[in-house]
Each structure stands twice: as structure tokens, then as C-alpha cells.
Amino acid sequence: MTDNSTSKAGFTRRAQIGWALYDWANSAFATTVVAGFFPIFFKTYWSADYAAETSTLQLGLGSALASLIVLFAAPIGGAIADRGHHKKAALALATALAVAATFALFFVGAGHWLAAMGLFVIASIAFFMAMVFYDSLLVNVAAPADYDRVSALGYGLGYLGGGVLLAVNVAMTLKPDWFGLADRTEAVRWAFLSVAVWWGVFSWPLFATVTETGKARGEPIGKAVSGGLKDLAVTIREIMGRREVWLFLLAYWLYIDGVHTIIRMAVDFGLSLGFGQQSLIAALLLVQFIGFPAAIGFGWLASRWETKKAIYLGLVVYGAISAWGYFLTAVWQFYVMAAAIGLVQGGVQSLSRSYFARLIPEAKSGEYFGIYNMMGKFAAVLGPILVGVTAAATGSARASILSVVVLFIAGGVLLTRVDARQAKANT
Template sequence: MSGARGNRRGRLGWAFYDWANSAFATTVIAGFFPVFFKTFWSAGSPAETSTLQLGIGSALASLVVLFAAPLAGAIADHGHRKKAGLAIATALAVAATAALFWVGRGQWLTAMMLFVIASIGFFMAMVFYDSLIVDVAAPADYDRVSALGYGLGYLGGGVLLAINVAMTLEPHWFGLVDRAAAVRWSFLSVAVWWALFSIPLFVTVSEPSSRTAPGARDALRAGLAELAVTARDILSRREVWLFLLAYWLYIDGVHTIIRMAVDFGLSLGFGQQSLIVALLLVQFIGFPAAVGFGWLASFWDTKKAIYLGLAVYAGITAWGYFLTAVWQFYVMAAAIGLVQGGVQSLSRSYFARLIPENKAGEYFGVYNMMGKFAAVIGPALVGVTAAATGSARLSIVSIVILFAVGGFLLTRVDAGRAAVVEGRQA
């Protein structure tokens, strides 16, 4: 058992990593990189070309993570190197993000390469970070600790995004010559923010030590051998594979909404500034809401709280059919902020209850792999429905199927039965 488990400083230090790395998710991935890539780094190229370049880069990062995440988790488990893996992935991502500051106009290939490296580092770091939850909290505290992490992530990401948006809207307030300079400084601010606020985790969180921890080469060899074992192990654990299937379906719906919300708003004629306001609403409402979901799960039931979130998501998706005004888009953003962090954080904590603690790294590698493989069915479902019905609004409603089927499969998962198999308390 880790010395940080049951230690309030360790739990808070762990949760603060969400505050640190969420700046990359909001400012870089969701906020500035796609637009700046088109208008600055890929300036002069046809819109279709820059879209293709961006799509290939994003797909490449996802593909690497898809295959590398389970292996990295297995290696970390064998050598008790989850913190070391987190440090390496974070350093890689921070350095690549900072380097975007020096990429000049028209250098789209350099910008894309750095973005791919930073994205791989970001998502690989999440494998090690998520798996450390079993070292900082007892099973009874998983919900609250996981929710605290997501809550701080929404708040931290929202705070820096708000500052970065102010920099781009009024660059002279910050002594900057124009918006392009403001965006470049925003990327550098993300790197500094990420590095600075990662420190609490490395100072306060400890892993179990092992006198027989293998060397790096032996850990790699053992990790490779363990992947096949892990696959068979998961298939032999009904609660684990059934949860992963349910999670893949409903988180696909969540990710589809995240990816399509801006495009949907633009298709309805809403301005870019309105979309930024909506994004900030999600971030700042997401902080207390995610923490609230952790509190709700502690006295109600984790699965019931997830069901509540999925039901709200289904309602939001259905309501999207009738959306016509900006204020309705804001209400939708607020509703998403209320449940998005809750569904994500409680899914993470519930999964932690289903798995063997000594294999948390490799299991969370598979968990994160499923998350990266999400938003595959949803966009296809939306596209097929739109083509079949000729209605973009009706195509959005089709996502409800993912929440319904995923939620139903979740009803068949029993954490208590998994705890009996692992010989511990749920």
C-alpha cells in the first residue's frame, strides 16, 4: 500500500495534475491550435488541404496511443514506474507545446509534428496518471478523489483559457503586438502552467517500492509478454470486459457531442465568440458539478450517478433537434457542464473498483485505449442518419442510441461481484 493512500496531501497533489494538463486540452486541442493551424501555419493553403493535414495529424497521434497505451501501462506495473512514465510523458508534451511558440508562419509541417508529439505525450500521461489513483486512495474514496481531479481540471483549464482568450481579444493589454503573437504566447503559457502545476503530484504521491523491480529492458520484455496475458485476463473477468464495452459506447456519445458541438453551433449560424462563451460555460460549471457528482456517488450509488449523467446527455441530444437561438445553445453548454465531468470521473473511479490493483497500469492502458477508440460509431451514426433522412438535426438525435445501449450494458456490471473475485471490499 502506498504511503500516499489515505494521505490528504497525496490525493490533492494527484488531483492537481488534472488542473495542470487540462490547459492543453482546452487552450491547445479545443481552442487555438485548429484555428491557428489553418490561418497562420498553413496560411495560403486551400482549406481542404489544411483540414486533411490536421485530420492526419490527429489520427496519427490517436493511432500511436491506441497501441502504445496498454504496453506502457504493463511496463509501468512491472517496474513500479508509473510516476517515472508520467514524468517522461509530461516532459515530452510540455517541451513540444512550448516549442510551438517558435514555429513561424507557413511552417505547417513543423507545427503538426510538434502537435502530434504533444498529443501523444498528453494521452500517454493520462494512462500513468489514471492508474495512480489506486496508490493515492482507498476504494471507498475513488469517486470523490476522481471527481476532485476532474473538477480541478475543468477549473484550471477554464481559468487559463479565459486568460488566453483575453490575450487574443485585447493583445495590447498584455504588451503584445497582435493576435498572432497572443496565440503563440498562449501556447507557451500552457507549457509553463502544465509543468508548474505538475510538481505537487511528484512531491506528494509515492508508489509502492520493490526491491526486485526489473531493469528497463526486462520491464519492456515483461510488458510485451503481459499484453497477451492481459487480454485473456480481461476476457475472463466478466465485469471488466462488460464495463469496457458499455464505457466504449456511452463515452463515444460523449466524445461525439464534444467534437460536434462547435460544428453544430456554426451550422446554426452562431458566431465564434458565442462558441467561446459556451466553451467557458462548460469549463466553469464543470468544476463544481464534477465535485458534486463525486459527493453524490458517495452516499447514493456510483452507477446510479452515471445513469443520471447519461440520462441528461440523452435529453440534451434530443433537445438539440429543436435548437434555434444562441441562448438555447448556452443552456445546452451549461447542461453539458453539469454532467460531463461527472460521467468521466465516475467512470474512471468505477473501473478502478473492477480491476486488480497490482495491474492498474495495464488495465488503465486498455481503458484509455477504449477512450481513444471512442467517437468512431457516433460520427458514423450521425453521417448515415443525415444521408438517410436528409436532416442534420435528426442525425444529432441518433446519438441517443449510444447512451441507451451503453447505459443498459452498464446495468449488467456488478462491482460487488468483481470485488469478491479480487478478494477486497468494493
């Protein structure tokens, strides 16, 4: 056997592992920066001179701006990259920009909230744009029969990598003297620096091992942009004519909205019950480390069962999580919720990515995944509204948690109408 262990279609395991390691690399940004330290450090260090309500507004506006830009840029960027077969080059550019912006956070002094927010917005936009190009490269490293396994490997390594660095960063903030640091503030600044280095170093295997199919057209940038926009318009019309694709995107939007709402609601709910920050960080680490084997396990399950059935399983568990949240009163119950989320979160996300890859034409994977990621950015819109309206109508925050089940049911029902075999027959 060669070291590459080629599959029937000629795809190498070396390239698949190199591709999956990008999830290990960039998940550090999602865990340490986005979910972990940036929101807290922004309030207590960069925007400490402002009232809590003002800093919350600043953070919310910055996050919203990044999301809004990605909504429009993701499908356009995917179309341009597809047109010239430049997905790897586009991924390299987005990664370099995100790494540089994250690295620069180390140098932002106290009180400079605008500089910190500007760098965070740049890093966030680049992070999400990079995911468009990264996801679309799945078709260049695996045959359709291996999409589930390889996609799950990526998510699994992402949970592990993000969890490992987050654990180190948490230790740095709890015991800064162990790392030769003066205090917690210095530890957080070095945590941002560590994310940039981690992301940059572990991205290299993808660029060294993955080969993008097709020849670059060598078009001038202006022509590539205008051509990409025209191609995107054609793709949108194609999607509307491909019943399986638009049905899946609608189903995905509904149930992934529920997934994102549960994630956000769990933390907020824990705070409302008086659980401390250390308990919340411990729960986040629990999700990361359970998510690693669970995501890979879902890939194994899909290969022996069926991808859609495995997604259904994840949605059923999420429905049970919503019900569990209604009765949640103690910290140990919060940890049970976190463990359950870790069991299915990566599986639902990874199998959704691999199932969508089966529905689309390989030559337009960048454009289609641009729209797929755009739908993901639209997520967590219906859920919070549903939760808020239910809470107002019932006067119970606990009752509002149950309302999220509607999104999982609606998404699951629509998913039953999608047939990947029919989609490929029409490709």
C-alpha cells in the same frame, strides 16, 4: 488533526490534492491548445499558404496519427510501468515531453506547418500517455471508498484550471495591448507558451506528494519491454475471463462514444447555424466553469447514492441534450446545451474512472488503465457514423442528432449487468 488528514487506509489528503492538481495542470493543453487555438491558428498561420481543404487534411491526418499511436502504445506503456512500478517515472517522462513540445510551438514561424504539426502530434501522444499513468495512480492515493470523491476532485480541478487559463488566453487574443503584445498572432504564440509553463509548474505537487507502492525491479529496458508485452498478453486474457471488467469496458466504449460525439457535434452544429466564434468560445468557457463544481458534486452524489446510479443520471441528461439539439435554433439555446453538458460531462468521466478502478486488481492498474484509455481513444467512432447515416437516410441534420441517444441507451443497459462487488470477489 495532522495536516495530512489521513484516511483509514493511510492515504493522505495532501497526496490526493497533489494527484488531483495534475488534472488542473494538463487540462490547459486540452482547452487552450486542442479545443481552442491550435486548429484555428494552424489554418490561419502555419498552413495559411494552402487551401482550406488541404489544411483540414493535414490537421486530420496529424490527429489521426497521434490517436493511432496511442491506441497501441497506451496498454503497452501501462504494462511496462506496472512491471517495474515506474508509473510516476513514466508520468514524469511523458509530461516533460509534452511540455517541451508545447513550449516549442512558440518558436515555429509562419508557414512551417510540418514543424507545428509534428510538435502537436508529439505533445498529443505524450498527453494521452501521461493520462494512462496518471489515472492508474488513483489506487495509490485513495482507498476504494474514496475513489469517486478523489476522481471527481481531479476532473473538477481540471475544468477549473483549464477554464481559468483559457479565459486568460482568450483575453490575450481579444486585447493583446493589455498584455504588452503586438497583435493577436503574438498573443496566440504566447498562449502556447503559457500552457507549457502552467502544465510544468502545477504538475510538481503530484511528484512531491504521491508515493507509488511496490519496489522497482531494476530491469534493463529491453527486458522490461519484453516482460511488459508478455504481462499485457496475460492481462488481456484475464480481462476476457473477468465478465464484469469486459462488460464495463464495452458499456463505457458505447456511452463515452456518445459523450464525445455530442461534444464535437455541438460545436459543429453551432457553426452550421451561423453562431460566431466568440459565441462558441463563450460556450466552451461555460462548460469549463460549470464543470468544476458539477464534477465535484457528482463525486459527492456517488458517495451518498451509488456510483452507477450517478452515471445513469448523467447518461439520461445526455439523452435529453440530444433531444434539445433537435430543436436548437438560437444562441441562448446553444448556451443552455453547453450548460447542460458542463453539468454532467465531468461527472460521467470521473465516475467511470473511479468505478473502473474498483473492478481491477490494484497491482495491474497501469495495464488495465492502459486498455481503459485505449477504449476511450476508440470513442467517437460509432457516433459520427450513426449521425452521418441517419442524416443521409432522413435528409435532416436535426434528426441525426437524436440517433446518438442509441449509444447512451446501449451503454446504460450494458452497465446494469456490471457488479463491482462481484468483480472484487473474483480479483
